[in-house]
Each structure stands twice: as structure tokens, then as C-alpha cells.
Amino acid sequence: MFDLNKLVRENIKSLTPYSSARDEFSGDAKVFLDANENALGSPLTKWYNRYPDPHQVKVKEALSAVKSVEASKIFLGNGSDECIDLLYRCFCNPGKDNVIICPPTYGMYEVSANINDVEIRKAPLLDDFQLDLVHLENLVDKNTKLIWICSPNNPTANSMNREDVETVLNNFSGLVVVDEAYINFSRQKSFIQELKDYPNLVVLQTFSKAWGLAGLRLGMAFASEEIIEVLNRVKPPYNINQVTQELALKALEEVGQVNDMIKELVQMRVALKGVFEKIPFIKKVYPSDANFLLVKVDNAKEIYHYLLTRGIVVRDRSSVQLCENCLRITVGTEEENTELIEAMADWFVANKPVNA
Numbered sequence: 343m344f345d346l347n348k349l350v351r352e353n354i355k356s357l358t359p360y361s362s363a364r365d366e367f368s369g370d371a372k373v374f375l376d377a378n379e380n381a382l383g384s385p386l387t388k389w390y391n392r393y394p395d396p397h398q399v400k401v402k403e404a405l406s407a408v409k410s411v412e413a414s415k416i417f418l419g420n421g422s423d424e425c426i427d428l429l430y431r432c433f434c435n436p437g438k439d440n441v442i443i444c445p446p447t448y449g450m451y452e453v454s455a456n457i458n459d460v461e462i463r464k465a466p467l468l469d470d471f472q473l474d475l476v477h478l479e480n481l482v483d484k485n486t487k488l489i490w491i492c493s494p495n496n497p498t499a500n501s502m503n504r505e506d507v508e509t510v511l512n513n514f515s516g517l518v519v520v521d522e523a524y525i526n527f528s529r530q531k532s533f534i535q536e537l538k539d540y541p542n543l544v545v546l547q548t549f550s551k552a553w554g555l556a557g558l559r560l561g562m563a564f565a566s567e568e569i570i571e572v573l574n575r576v577k578p579p580y581n582i583n584q585v586t587q588e589l590a591l592k593a594l595e596e597v598g599q600v601n602d603m604i605k606e607l608v609q610m611r612v613a614l615k616g617v618f619e620k621i622p623f624i625k626k627v628y629p630s631d632a633n634f635l636l637v638k639v640d641n642a643k644e645i646y647h648y649l650l651t652r653g654i655v656v657r658d659r660s661s662v663q664l665c666e667n668c669l670r671i672t673v674g675t676e677e678e679n680t681e682l683i684e685a686m687a688d689w690f691v692a693n694k695p696v697n698a
């Protein structure tokens with residue numbers, strides 16, 4: 343049923359990828375005069391005058407050990423945003439193909455589709471923020487190339503039911519992209535270990551959340567070797583810079599520290615949820631499997647602007663479908679969370695109904 347060859351755009355199949363200087367030579371040498379770099383160095387104390395490894399071999403080897411996935415099934419992008427864009431460029435013919443998203447969800451699936459002139463079809467989540475499988479199925483036609491599933495989902499914070507994701511994987515002959523940007527904060531198992539069972543599965547993860555490295559811009563796609571090979575053909579040659587590769591390698595030696603941060607963030611999320619539930623103007627705190635909480639308040643816009651006056655920025659999601667009057671609040675440090683709670687308490691006192 344699944345045939346990758348049918349999914350890849352014809353122009354990508356016949357593409358001769360750019361062959362960089364570092365592609366054409368591998369091995370030991372002492373004089374590098376092949377890439378028009380500056381041989382004299384750079385104005386920095388540590389030189390970055392050489393192009394980085396276009397295949398990020400060392401990072402992928404280290405990641406392979408941490409994630410228990412073969413390095414050949416890993417693609418690295420300049421943030422997972424680059425992986426998202428590349429999936430469109432490799433598999434979706436502009437002006438012809440379509441993809442399905444399940445709003446409310448991460449905005450870049452739609453923005454990237456618009457940039458690439460790919461039709462977006464929407465199967466909104468149900469009221470409990472789970473997938474609407476019937477609607478999804480009805481939207482699929484012969485030009486549907488990708489289905490985007492974000493789990494845990496941004497901004498609703500919940501994980502999708504595993505059986506529902508499996509149903510989509512089993513019944514759709516295009517690619518199912520499961521975006522697991524927040525998986526480390528979740529009770530759910532990652533889909534990475536299911537790659538062997540689903541040739542149409544692409545799992546996205548990122549160094550921007552649990553790893554605490556949003557500034558480095560490093561995203562991961564895990565998929566079959568064949569899918570990874572297609573992404574590699576299309577990516578810019580040096581999409582992951584040298585600094586990012588070096589620092590990611592260092593970070594990958596510190597899995598224990600990352601796990602400690604995850605544990606702490608989850609504990610603070612649970613505590614913050616408990617406090618929010620006692621604040622009268624917060625009408626609902628949605629269950630969270632992520633490092634943020636979605637809360638329904640009585641006047642999201644007003645509270646958002648009030649918090650700004652206190653120097654606190656949260657995300658106003660009130661104009662998003664199914665998130666009316668909702669704010670998305672990232673779990674901060676202990677001090678930041680306290681500051682937020684104090685500001686909310688002050689708001690409540692200042693806006694308390696007279697008889698409350």
C-alpha cells in the first residue's frame with residue numbers, strides 16, 4: 343500500500359544534489375584548498391573558518407546511542423521548522439497536492455504550506471482535543487501527501503490517543519508526521535520505536551524544549567532510511583553550523599542533567615496547575631503533557647495586557663479555534679512562576695466583583 347516512490351516529487355527524484363567540497367573529499371589531509379575558506383583564520387579566538395560536516399556524522403552517532411535509532415534514520419534540521427519546510431519541498435507539488443492538519447495546532451504547518459503553495463485541509467480536533475478520525479478520513483484524496491499530528495499538541499498541551507495515531511498510520515498511504523516537540527514532558531511513549539512497523543511514519547523532535555537549546559536551532563526527523571535520503575538530497579549543504587554541532591555533541595553527554603530538568607519542569611507544571619485551579623478568574627486548566635499550561639480565563643485579552651504591564655509575557659491564544667479566552671503559559675523558573683502568581687493575585691484583588 344505504501345509506495346514512497348509515488349510520494350516524492352518528480353523534480354526531486356531526478357535532482358542532482360549539490361555536491362559540496364566536503365562531500366567530494368573524505369579522509370585525512372593537511373592542506374585544505376578546496377572550499378574557498380579563509381586560510382588565515384577569523385577575528386574570533388576560536389576559529390570557525392572551516393565549513394562544518396554536511397552530514398553531521400558525530401552528532402548523529404551520539405544521538406543514535408541516546409535515542410536507540412540507527413544514525414541512517416536520523417535527519418538534522420536548522421530547528422524542526424526546517425524539517426517541516428523540507429517535508430513540503432520533497433513531497434508536495436505546489437498548486438496540486440494537499441496536506442491535513444488538526445487545528446488548533448502548531449502554526450508552522452500551515453505557514454510552511456502557504457509558502458510552498460500547498461493546499462491545507464483542516465480536521466479540527468474534537469472538543470476533548472483528540473483527533474476527529476472520521477473527518478480526517480473524509481478529507482483524504484489522491485493528492486493528500488502528509489497528515490500532521492502534533493503530540494503532545496501545541497497549544498492544547500495534551501497527547502493524542504495512541505490508538506488513533508496508529509489508526510491514521512495504518513490507513514493512510516501518504517506520510518504521517520508525528521511532531522513530538524514536547525514528548526519528554528509526556529507520559530506517552532515516543533513513536534520513534536515504531537519506525538520499523540510504519541514505513542510512512544516521520545517523527546519530529548527538537549533540541550529547543552527539554553534540551554534547553556532553542557538558541558542553537560537543532561531539530562530532528564526520524565524516519566526510514568529511504569525518507570531520510572530524500573530529505574538529505576534537498577537540504578542546504580551546511581544546514582547545521584559548526585557551533586551547533588559542537589555544542590549539541592557536548593549536550594548529548596549530559597542526558598542525566600536534561601532528565602533532571604525535565605523532572606523539575608514537570609513537578610513545577612503540576613504545582614502551577616494546582617495554584618491556577620484555585621484562582622477564581624481561571625475557569626479551566628487543561629491537562630498538560632508539555633512544559634506549558636493552557637488556561638481558560640474570563641477575559642484573556644485583558645489579562646494578557648495586564649500581565650504585560652507587570653513585565654510578564656504569556657501567549658494569548660484566544661483567537662484560535664477551540665481556545666476562546668485561553669492563554670498559553672510556559673512553566674518558568676520557581677521565581678518566575680511565583681512572580682506570575684503574585685501578578686494574578688493582584689489582578690484578582692483589583693478586579694474582584696463587589697460581593698465576592
Ligand SMILES: Cc1ncc(COP(=O)(O)O)c(C=O)c1O
Pocket residue numbers: 420421422423424448492495496521523524547548549550556559560561
Ligand atoms: C509543536 C512544535 N513543533 C515544532 C516547533 C519548532 O521547533 P524548533 O525550535 O525545533 O524549530 C515548535 C516550537 O514551538 C512546536 O511547538
